[in-house]
Amino acid sequence: MVAEHTVKAFDEDITRLRGLIGEMGGLAELAISESMEALVTGSQAQAAAVIARDKRIDALEQEIDKLTVRIFALRAPMADDLREVIAALKISGMLERIGDYAKNIAKRADSIIGRETFEPLTLIPAMAEIAGEMVHDVLTAYAARDPAMAIEICERDAKVDAFYESIFRNLVSHMMENPKTITSAAQLLFVARNLERIGDHATNIAEMVYFAATADYLGNRADRAAVPSSPS
Amino acid sequence: MSGRIRGAWPGLLLLSLTMIGLIAAQVSLLAITAVTLIWLFSLWLAGRDSAPPPPLTTPSRLDIDAITRAAMRAAIEPLDVPLLLAHDHRILAANASARTALGPHVVGQDARVALRHPDAVSLLDLADGGSTTVRGLTGARSLWQLTRRRVDANYWMIELRDRNSEADISRAHTDFVANASHELRTPLSSIIGYVETLADAPRQFDADTTARFLGTVLREARRMQSLVADLMSLSQLEAEKHDAPTGRIDFGALAGRVVSEFTHGDGVTRVEFTPPERALGVTGDVGQLEQLLRNLIDNALKYGDSEKPVQVGIVNDLRDHAVLTIADHGAGISADHLPHLTRRFYRADPGRSRAAGGTGLGLAIVKHIVERHRGKLDIASTVGKGTTVTVRLPVTNIAQALV
Numbered sequence: 008m009v010a011e012h013t014v015k016a017f018d019e020d021i022t023r024l025r026g027l028i029g030e031m032g033g034l035a036e037l038a039i040s041e042s043m044e045a046l047v048t049g050s051q052a053q054a055a056a057v058i059a060r061d062k063r064i065d066a067l068e069q070e071i072d073k074l075t076v077r078i079f080a081l082r083a084p085m086a087d088d089l090r091e092v093i094a095a096l097k098i099s100g101m102l103e104r105i106g107d108y109a110k111n112i113a114k115r116a117d118s119i120i121g122r123e124t125f126e127p128l129t130l131i132p133a134m135a136e137i138a139g140e141m142v143h144d145v146l147t148a149y150a151a152r153d154p155a156m157a158i159e160i161c162e163r164d165a166k167v168d169a170f171y172e173s174i175f176r177n178l179v180s181h182m183m184e185n186p187k188t189i190t191s192a193a194q195l196l197f198v199a200r201n202l203e204r205i206g207d208h209a210t211n212i213a214e215m216v217y218f219a220a221t222a223d224y225l226g227n228r229a230d231r232a233a234v235p236s237s238p239s
Numbered sequence: 240m241s242g243r244i245r246g247a248w249p250g251l252l253l254l255s256l257t258m259i260g261l262i263a264a265q266v267s268l269l270a271i272t273a274v275t276l277i278w279l280f281s282l283w284l285a286g287r288d289s290a291p292p293p294p295l296t297t298p299s300r301l302d303i304d305a306i307t308r309a310a311m312r313a314a315i316e317p318l319d320v321p322l323l324l325a326h327d328h329r330i331l332a333a334n335a336s337a338r339t340a341l342g343p344h345v346v347g348q349d350a351r352v353a354l355r356h357p358d359a360v361s362l363l364d365l366a367d368g369g370s371t372t373v374r375g376l377t378g379a380r381s382l383w384q385l386t387r388r389r390v391d392a393n394y395w396m397i398e399l400r401d402r403n404s405e406a407d408i409s410r411a412h413t414d415f416v417a418n419a420s421h422e423l424r425t426p427l428s429s430i431i432g433y434v435e436t437l438a439d440a441p442r443q444f445d446a447d448t449t450a451r452f453l454g455t456v457l458r459e460a461r462r463m464q465s466l467v468a469d470l471m472s473l474s475q476l477e478a479e480k481h482d483a484p485t486g487r488i489d490f491g492a493l494a495g496r497v498v499s500e501f502t503h504g505d506g507v508t509r510v511e512f513t514p515p516e517r518a519l520g521v522t523g524d525v526g527q528l529e530q531l532l533r534n535l536i537d538n539a540l541k542y543g544d545s546e547k548p549v550q551v552g553i554v555n556d557l558r559d560h561a562v563l564t565i566a567d568h569g570a571g572i573s574a575d576h577l578p579h580l581t582r583r584f585y586r587a588d589p590g591r592s593r594a595a596g597g598t599g600l601g602l603a604i605v606k607h608i609v610e611r612h613r614g615k616l617d618i619a620s621t622v623g624k625g626t627t628v629t630v631r632l633p634v635t636n637i638a639q640a641l642v
Contacts, residue, residue: 022349026328029352030360037357040375060357143378150352151344 017082024074024095025150031067031102032146034060038109039142039205043135045116046198047128057113064106071099087219094219098149101208101215105142108201108208115194125188127174127181127195131202134170138202141167141209148213154220157213161225167206174199250282311394321399324390325350328363331394340377340399350397362387368395372402415583422466422584422599426459462596469600472530473583476607484524484612490561490632491515491553493525497532498551501540509545510536513552519561522635523612531608534601535565535628541595543567543625560614560631568625577618581606605630 038057045054075096078084084092119125141163148156175196182192217225254275261271312332315322321337323330328350333341345353351360358373368387376383382402390396433452437444444452491514502508521528532551539549547568556562572580576587584599586592592599602618605628609616612632620626 022329026349026351029349029355030357033351033355033357033360036355036375140378143375146355147342147344150348150355151342153344 017078017084017088020074020078020082021088021091024071024078024092027067027071027074028095028098028102029146029150031064031071031099032142032149034064034067035102035105035109036139036142036146038064038106038113039135039139042109042113042116043132043139045113046119047132049116049119049122051117054113054116058110061106061110064103068099068103071095087222090219090222094215097215098212101212105205105208108205112198112201115198118194119191121188121191125191127178127192130174130177131195131198134167134174134199134202137163137170138167138205138209141206145209145212145216149216152216152220154217157217157220157225160213161210164206164210167203171199171203250278250285254278254282323397323399325363325395325397326393337399359385419470423463426462426466430456430459430463462598465596466598466600469598469604472604473600473607476527476604476611480607480611484522484527486523486525487635488521488523488525488528490519490521490528490563492518493528494532494551494553494563497529497536500533501536509540509548511548511550513550515553515555515561517555519553519555519634521561521612521632523632527608527611531605531630532563534605535630538601539565539567539626539628541597542591543569555634556631559634561634563630563632564627566625566627571622571625572618572620573622574620577620580618581616
């Protein structure tokens with residue numbers, strides 16, 4: 008917090024809370040990039056690493072849950088502190104979901120057949136890069152408490168959605184032309200879906216970052232397309 | 240100070256209440272006086288212990304801290320290497336390059352929030368500092384090496400070293416296949432174009448035009464041939480990169496043989512060869528060393544001034560190296576191209592290189608050969624004067640030189 012509290016332990020609690028969110032975010036980011044690598048290369052070891060590391064994300068979520076409950080009970084936070092704690096609680100839930108989606112992608116790594124010649128596979132990493140960048144940037148926005156950046160990230164979600172649409176159509180036509188690849192292509196449909204969900208959750212986190220910073224709900228704004236670049 | 244007086248009020252209030260109570264209970268006056276005195280004394284003691292420390296120590300410690308931090312901040316600020324100054328997990332200061340790399344918000348943050356990457360965070364947990372390479376710290380493809388060093392009992396310095404250029408190099412290897420197929424496609428499409436034209440209307444062209452077309456086809460086919468040959472020698476070199484060559488070679492004699500290849504039928508040559516004073520035995524691969532010399536002399540002839548000679552010389556330096564120098568007199572190469580010359584398909588002047596029949600792989604092959612022979616390659620050039628390539632190879636047993 009910019010202003011220090013009379014009770015120093017409260018500051019420590021908030022710092023710890025933010026630290027846990029940061030750690031969780033770092034793990035989630037890594038999970039996305041590594042699950043994608045596992046998917047593209049078919050590396051079982053990497054997929055297993057992503058799946059194993061997801062346990063740590065789950066444990067962190069629990070730790071954040073406990074800490075927020077403790078803060079509510081002991082410190083009864085007000086105003087921006089209250090928003091900070093609520094945002095942390097919600098963000099941790101979303102990061103946990105992002106970790107789950109990444110884990111799910113990693114689990115599908117070994118079900119792609121004929122990886123070298125399977126053309127649609129080359130489309131996925133580009134989408135993952137956009138979704139991963141959204142997660143990376145939203146966590147930076149959280150660290151910087153930057154509402155303008157949060158708005159910008161929300162606008163990027165349309166790009167992921169468009170990507171999902173195009174991959175979906177591409178995969179469907181690929182399946183019609185090459186019925187043999189339906190198993191692999193169907194797996195990729197789920198992967199693309201997971202990435203699209205990751206983008207949605209990054210948007211939700213951005214909304215919470217905006218809420219924590221401005222006390223206003225980004226989702227409620229009448230016209231999202233015409234949001235001013237600087238928060239009022 | 241006001242806090243001290245305020246802090247004593249509840250005590251005094253309690254004291255007066257107790258006294259009233261004691262008087263009401265008709266306790267002896269002596270006992271009441273004794274209780275009052277003990278009470279007042281304890282209040283005085285408590286006041287003396289708790290009140291003074293804050294005004295005395297806190298500001299002065301803050302003062303020293305502030306000066307130290309400001310001084311450290313000023314010291315690291317102008318450095319090119321991104322540096323973070325941390326106390327436990329908290330980032331106290333970041334210099335200008337670190338703020339550019341990570342964003343200005345990192346200052347004052349918990350490192351887990353500011354850096355976030357699990358590998359970077361686990362580095363912070365190490366008791367004695369250390370170093371780790373982190374991928375994806377500032378973006379999807381970024382690569383940083385983080386080093387954490389202790390400054391004193393409280394502070395840690397985190398140094399971020401940019402490894403992105405190295406990541407670029409490994410990416411260049413991946414791009415290699417794409418480049419190679421592109422390089423092959425260009426002559427191939429030109430061959431197909433000319434042959435198609437001739438096949439579609441065989442009688443439409445006179446003999447001259449046909450000959451010109453066929454000449455182009457032949458030249459492009461040769462280009463593809465040399466490209467394929469170069470690619471094969473490169474992959475061969477890649478494959479045996481780690482096994483040292485075993486042949487024993489008289490380097491001077493070998494160079495003499497290669498130089499003589501560049502002599503025209505009528506005995507005219509632009510290559511001036513200065514052989515070494517005595518036989519220099521080198522452990523190496525005959526075919527590869529010949530190719531090294533051929534590529535370098537060929538380059539010198541191609542890019543040097545066509546009127547001026549190319550000097551090839553071999554000497555034995557004091558540190559038992561055979562030093563081969565190949566110098567041309569020509570346009571030279573500007574300094575910003577020099578570090579990239581040995582990269583595959585890198586051309587300082589693409590048009591000229593292709594026109595001269597270059598594959599863009601010559602120096603990459605030379606570099607690989609030199610590395611396999613545990614040698615050193617050095618390219619020096621002055622724009623407008625010419626280029627000198629120096630290859631140093633370790634001299635082995637001279638007496639046993641065989642070839």
